[in-house]
Amino acid sequence: MSALAWWLIPIGATVLAVLFVMFRSRPAKPATAADGMAGLRKMQEAMERPLPPDDIDDPDHDDEAR
Numbered sequence: 001m002s003a004l005a006w007w008l009i010p011i012g013a014t015v016l017a018v019l020f021v022m023f024r025s026r027p028a029k030p031a032t033a034a035d036g037m038a039g040l041r042k043m044q045e046a047m048e049r050p051l052p053p054d055d056i057d058d059p060d061h062d063d064e065a066r
Helices: 002-024 033-048
Strands: none
Touching: none
16 A cells, blocks of 8 residues: 555646646637737738749759759
8 A cells, every 4th residue: 555655646746737737838818819810910921922032043053953
């Protein structure tokens, strides 16, 4: 019975540590609806921006080596 008690202490501490880490690593929620909508608008604006061109203007790039 005493061996069981000695095993319960580290197991309980491990479970508590895992729960604590899970709680602390959650992403923060926006404080207000306006903050959440502002973040959504920023993401939409970023998605609307055009991607940079795929052309490589590197003078060291040798197309003949292909």
